[in-house]
Amino acid sequence: MFGSGSDRPGPYVSPSARELLPDAGDVGAPPSSPLRHFEPIALPKLPGKPLAPTIDLPGLPAYAPTNGPDKNFLQRRQTLSLRAVLSEGGAQVPNGLVWRLFSAVPPIDGSSSLIASSQSATPDFDVPPGTYILHVGFGRAGIVKRIDFAGVKIQETVVLDAGGLKLNAVVGDDGKPAASRLSFDIYSEDENDEVGRKLVASDVPPEKVVRLNAGSYQVVSHYGSANAVVRADIRVEAGKITEATLTQRAALLTMKLVREHGGEAIADTAWTITTASGDLVRQSVGAFTTIVLAEGDYVIAAKNSEKIYQRPFSVEAGHDADVEVLTSDLAATSDAFGTGD
Structure with a gap:
């Protein structure tokens, strides 16, 4: 406890902090300045009081970097070399491969666990020792394989089968x-x-x-x-x-509506082809219609100018032909084209 009067100490500011205070005429917050080191605070002199023993402390830096071990030192990376063959003992696949290396433990945040990928015939992956999931794609063929990599440089062969x-x-x-x-x-x-x-x-x-x-x-x-x-x-x-x-067992056929055999095809003709039992096979519009039909019996109907012309015909496997419908082949009804309801 300090006494009253002159024995009471007055306000005191350390020398290092005094450097940061503004002059008496400055207004506002003092400008910021980085601390280079922390100085020891000198104690005030009190009348009739002995000073405490001084302690010589070295200056301390404001930031001390952490000298911890490098993660690459803890997980030393080696080369995992890969090659692929189609069958056991077969020749190496020279191209067309897509390699994808995944972590065996998926991330907690749900992100992709893909570590590396390559389209090389013999990829080299620099990875730390551990367990991985390898997917190799070869066209529409592919294989998924678990790899336990011990950290020793080796070339592993993947059999695609x-x-x-x-x-x-x-x-x-x-x-x-x-x-x-x-x-x-x-x-x-x-x-x-x-x-x-x-x-x-x-x-x-x-x-x-x-x-x-x-x-x-x-x-x-x-x-x-x-x-x-x-x-x-x-x-x-x-x-x-x-x-x-x-x-x-099929043939390529070309249909056309003519006024006489070998005549000019009539444009704007609507075509309907059904099986002999009435199942619809194809509908189209044009002066010609070309279609591949399986071997069998069919009925063809051609509609032009509100008139319908119809005739049966047969398809023989391998015999491509022109099928002519004459304007004299007038159909009795319009059932081939439906009622439109």
């Missing part, structure tokens, strides 16, 4: 090619699935190699866009290109 499928088709017994109007759909082998077979590839042109996982598939061949459809079950072998040629 995949092959290729090349499709084509011919028309009729003579083996006439039909490439200009031919396409294929490929479905998975799982016919016991509740939703049926899964579509793997669609609108595949002939002679194109489709990369697939080894296994059985159902192939659907479309010749044209009407009813010329053929199905076949085909097995793809790992490390091989499987070639398959299907046979279409």
Whole structure:
């Protein structure tokens, strides 16, 4: 406790803080200035009172960086090298690969766990030791594999167990090619699935190699866009290109309405083609209509100037032909075009 009167100490400011105070004439907050170090505070001299012993303290910096261990030191990165083969003991796949390396533990925030990706034939991933999930895509073939990387530089071989499928088709017994109007759909082998077979590839042109996982598939061949459809079950072998040629029982036909055989086609004609049992196959409008139809019996109806002309005809596989409808083939009713209700 201090006494009253002259023994009471007055206000005191440390020398380091005094440097920050404004002059007497300044108004407002004092300007900011970074502290370079903390100085020891000198104690005031009191009359008749001995000073406390002085302590010589070194100046302390305002910021001291943390000299902690580097995370790269704790998780030393090594090279994980990869290569792929189609089958066990097969040659290395030279191109067409897509590699994606994921963390085995997904992030808490739900973000992607993709660590690295590459399209190289032999990618090198510089990653710390740990467990990873690897996905390798090869066309429509692919494999997912768990990798336990010990941090030792190695080259790991991934067996894709995949092959290729090349499709084509011919028309009729003579083996006439039909490439200009031919396409294929490929479905998975799982016919016991509740939703049926899964579509793997669609609108595949002939002679194109489709990369697939080894296994059985159902192939659907479309010749044209009407009813010329053929199905076949085909097995793809790992490390091989499987070639398959299907046979279409169909023909390419051109329809036209004429006043006499070999005459000029009449424009603005509406066409309706049905099976012999009355099932609708195709409708179109134009002077000519070209269509691929499966082998069988049909009825063709042509409507022009509110008149309907109709005749039956047959399709023989592989025999492309022109089908002429004469204006003398006047239909008795207009049932082929419906009532419009």
